[in-house]
Amino acid sequence: MASSMAAVMASQFISNSSYDKNGGAFSSFATMFSSRGVASLNNQTSVYDGLRSLNKMDSLGLETKTRRTLMQARRKGFCHKNYRPWGVIICGIGMKLVFVATEVAPWSKTGGLGDVLGGLPPAMAANGHRVMTISPRYDQYKDAWDTGVLVELKVGDRIETVRLFHCYKRGVDRVFVDHPLFLEKVWGKTGGKLYGPSTGIDYEENQLRFCLLCLAALEAPRVLNLNNSKYFSGLYGEDVVFIANDWHTALLPCYLKSIHKPNGIYKSAKVAFCIHNIAYQGRFAFPDFELLNLPDHFMPSFDFIDGYDKPVKGRKINWMKAGILESDCILTVSPYYAAELLSGPAKGVELDGILRKTGIIGIVNGMDVQEWNPATDKYISVNYDATTGTGKQKMEHQLEQLEVKYPNKARGIAKFNVPLAHMMLAGADFIIIPSRFEPCGLIQMQGMQDGTLPICASTGGLVDTVKEGVTGFHMGAFSVKCDAVDPVDAAAVASTVKRALKVYGTPAFHEMVQNCMAQDLSWKGPAKKWEEVLLSLGAAGSEPGIDGEEIAPLAEENVATP
Numbered sequence: 001m002a003s004s005m006a007a008v009m010a011s012q013f014i015s016n017s018s019y020d021k022n023g024g025a026f027s028s029f030a031t032m033f034s035s036r037g038v039a040s041l042n043n044q045t046s047v048y049d050g051l052r053s054l055n056k057m058d059s060l061g062l063e064t065k066t067r068r069t070l071m072q073a074r075r076k077g078f079c080h081k082n083y084r085p086w087g088v089i090i091c092g093i094g095m096k097l098v099f100v101a102t103e104v105a106p107w108s109k110t111g112g113l114g115d116v117l118g119g120l121p122p123a124m125a126a127n128g129h130r131v132m133t134i135s136p137r138y139d140q141y142k143d144a145w146d147t148g149v150l151v152e153l154k155v156g157d158r159i160e161t162v163r164l165f166h167c168y169k170r171g172v173d174r175v176f177v178d179h180p181l182f183l184e185k186v187w188g189k190t191g192g193k194l195y196g197p198s199t200g201i202d203y204e205e206n207q208l209r210f211c212l213l214c215l216a217a218l219e220a221p222r223v224l225n226l227n228n229s230k231y232f233s234g235l236y237g238e239d240v241v242f243i244a245n246d247w248h249t250a251l252l253p254c255y256l257k258s259i260h261k262p263n264g265i266y267k268s269a270k271v272a273f274c275i276h277n278i279a280y281q282g283r284f285a286f287p288d289f290e291l292l293n294l295p296d297h298f299m300p301s302f303d304f305i306d307g308y309d310k311p312v313k314g315r316k317i318n319w320m321k322a323g324i325l326e327s328d329c330i331l332t333v334s335p336y337y338a339a340e341l342l343s344g345p346a347k348g349v350e351l352d353g354i355l356r357k358t359g360i361i362g363i364v365n366g367m368d369v370q371e372w373n374p375a376t377d378k379y380i381s382v383n384y385d386a387t388t389g390t391g392k393q394k395m396e397h398q399l400e401q402l403e404v405k406y407p408n409k410a411r412g413i414a415k416f417n418v419p420l421a422h423m424m425l426a427g428a429d430f431i432i433i434p435s436r437f438e439p440c441g442l443i444q445m446q447g448m449q450d451g452t453l454p455i456c457a458s459t460g461g462l463v464d465t466v467k468e469g470v471t472g473f474h475m476g477a478f479s480v481k482c483d484a485v486d487p488v489d490a491a492a493v494a495s496t497v498k499r500a501l502k503v504y505g506t507p508a509f510h511e512m513v514q515n516c517m518a519q520d521l522s523w524k525g526p527a528k529k530w531e532e533v534l535l536s537l538g539a540a541g542s543e544p545g546i547d548g549e550e551i552a553p554l555a556e557e558n559v560a561t562p
C-alpha cells in the first residue's frame with residue numbers, strides 16, 4: 001500500500017533529529033453548559049558487580065528496586081541525573097506513554113478533553129513514567145521550539161511534510177505537529193475554530209487533518225531525540241503505549257497495524273483508546289474510506305449504518321467504531337458513564353453493541369488542582385481556602401437586597417472566557433449542572449475545589465463524583481432526547497434548587513462546603529488507576545512507576561501565544 005510511505009520517509013529524516021534545547025457573587029448560581037534502563041558502565045565495574053551481587057539483575061542490567069531508589073533520591077534532590085554514584089546511567093523507569101489528542105491545555109482547549117491532556121500526563125510523569133503528548137500546533141506557541149525534525153506523510157493523495165515543535169513542561173514532552181492544515185486555519189489556542197470556521201460547522205478537511213495527526217504521532221517517538229528530562233534521554237523508541245483520545249485519533253491503531261507492524265516496527269507497542277464523549281464519533285460518507293489510505297480489510301471496522309432500530313439508507317464510515325475495534329483496550333472517563341455506554345443505543349449512541357464486545361473501563365478524571373486553587377487562583381481578586389470559605393458580610397447583605405430588588409433576574413454570558421469561568425466558580429455558592437449526559441464532567445469538580453456546591457443531574461461522572469447531601473445535590477436522570485425539554489425534568493431542577501436553597505447558610509451547608517474542599521480531586525488517584533490499566537497491556541519494557549510525591553510545579557510560562 002502507498003501508506004507504507006510514512007515510515008520510510010520518516011526514517012530519512014532521523015539524521016536531522018538530534019535536538020537539545022534548554023530550553024458570593026452577584027448571583028448565587030453559576031450555570032455552565034458545556035457540554036524509562038540503559039545500563040552503561042564506566043570504569044567503576046566493581047561497584048556495579050557489587051550491585052549485581054546484592055540484587056537480582058533484570059534483562060537491562062538493573063534491579064527494579066535499585067532503579068526506583070535512585071529515582072526517588074533524585075526527586076528529593078539528593079543526587080542529580082549526571083551524578084552516577086554507581087557507574088550506572090539510569091534513564092528512567094516505568095512506561096513510555098504517548099498521549100495523542102486534538103487539544104492539550106493550556107495550549108489548546110475547547111473543553112474537558114484539553115483539560116485531561118493538560119493534567120493526566122504530568123501526573124503520570126510524576127509517577128516516574130516517560131510521557132509525551134502530541135497535538136496540533138494551532139498557533140505560534142512562544143514556549144515550543146522548532147526541533148528541525150521534518151516528517152513526510154502520505155495523507156489522502158498527497159505527500160505532506162510536517163515539522164515537529166517541542167517544549168518540556170511539568171515532566172512532559174509536549175510535541176506539536178506543525179502543518180498549514182492546523183495553524184493556517186486556526187491561528188489561536190482555543191475556541192470552536194479548532195474544528196471548524198465557526199461553532200457547529202466542521203472544516204471540510206477534518207478527516208485529512210486528523211489522519212495527518214495520527215500519522216505524525218506514530219513517527220514522533222521514533223524520530224525525536226529529546227533530552228530535557230532529568231531522568232530520560234534520547235528517542236522514546238518503539239516500546240511505547242499510545243493513548244488515543246476521542247474519534248479524531250481513532251485511526252492511530254489502524255495505521256499502526258497497516259504501516260508499522262508489518263514492517264517490524266512497534267512490534268510490542270499497544271494502543272489504549274479513551275472515549276471522552278461518545279456523542280461525537282466521526283461519521284462520514286462511506287466512499288470517504290478511500291481518503292484514509294487503509295487496506296480494504298479494515299473496512300468492516302469502519303462500516304456503520306445510522307439508526308440502530310430503524311436503519312437509515314446509505315452506509316457510512318464511523319471513525320470511533322474503528323478506534324474501539326482496533327485498539328488494545330478501551331477506557332472512558334468515569335465508571336458510571338462506562339455502564340451507561342453499555343446500557344443501550346440511547347446512552348451508547350449506537351456503539352453500545354460494539355462496546356459490549358470489547359468491554360470498557362471507566363476511570364474518573366482528576367482535575368488540575370494547581371490551576372483551580374482558590375488560595376492561589378490568579379483570576380480571582382480575593383483568594384481564599386477552606387478556613388476562609390464565607391463571603392464578606394456587607395456583600396452578603398447586598399446579595400440579599402439584590403434578590404429582593406430584582407426578583408427573577410439573572411445574567412447569562414455565552415462566551416468562552418477562562419478568567420470569568422474561574423471567577424464564577426470561586427464566587428458562586430452553587431453550580432447547576434443539568435446535563436442530559438456527562439461522561440465525567442470537570443466543572444462540578446472545579447466547583448467543589450472552590451467550595452461551590454454542585455446541583456447536578458444524576459448521570460455519568462456526576463454520579464461518581466458528587467455525593468447527595470455530602471458534597472452536592474442530585475436532580476435525578478434527565479431525558480436524553482434533545483429536541484424538547486421534558487416538564488418532569490424542569491420540575492426536578494426547580495425542586496432540587498429549592499431543596500439546596502433551604503440548606504443555604506445552615507451549618508449543614510458549611511459542612512458540605514468543607515467536605516467539597518477537603519477532597520483530593522487531583523490526578524494522583526486517577527493516574528495510579530491509569531497506570532494499572534496501561535501496564536496490563538504488556539508493552540515490552542513496561543514497569544510500574546513510583547509513588548509520585550507531588551505534581552511538578554506549574555510551569556512559569558504556562559499559556560503560550562504570541
Ligand SMILES: Nc1ncnc2c1ncn2[C@@H]1O[C@H](COP(=O)(O)OP(=O)(O)O[C@H]2O[C@H](CO)[C@@H](O)[C@H](O)[C@H]2O)[C@@H](O)[C@H]1O
Nearest residue numbers: 034035111112113276415416417418421439440441442443
Ligand atoms: N464558558 C466557558 N468559558 C471558559 N471555560 C469554560 C466555559 N465553559 C466550560 N469551561 C471549561 O471547560 C471545561 C469543560 O469541561 P467538562 O469536562 O465539564 O466538559 P466537556 O464536555 O468539555 O468535556 C468532555 O470531556 C471531559 C474530559 O474527559 C469530560 O469530563 C466531560 O464529561 C466530557 O463531556 C472545564 O475546564 C470548564 O471550566
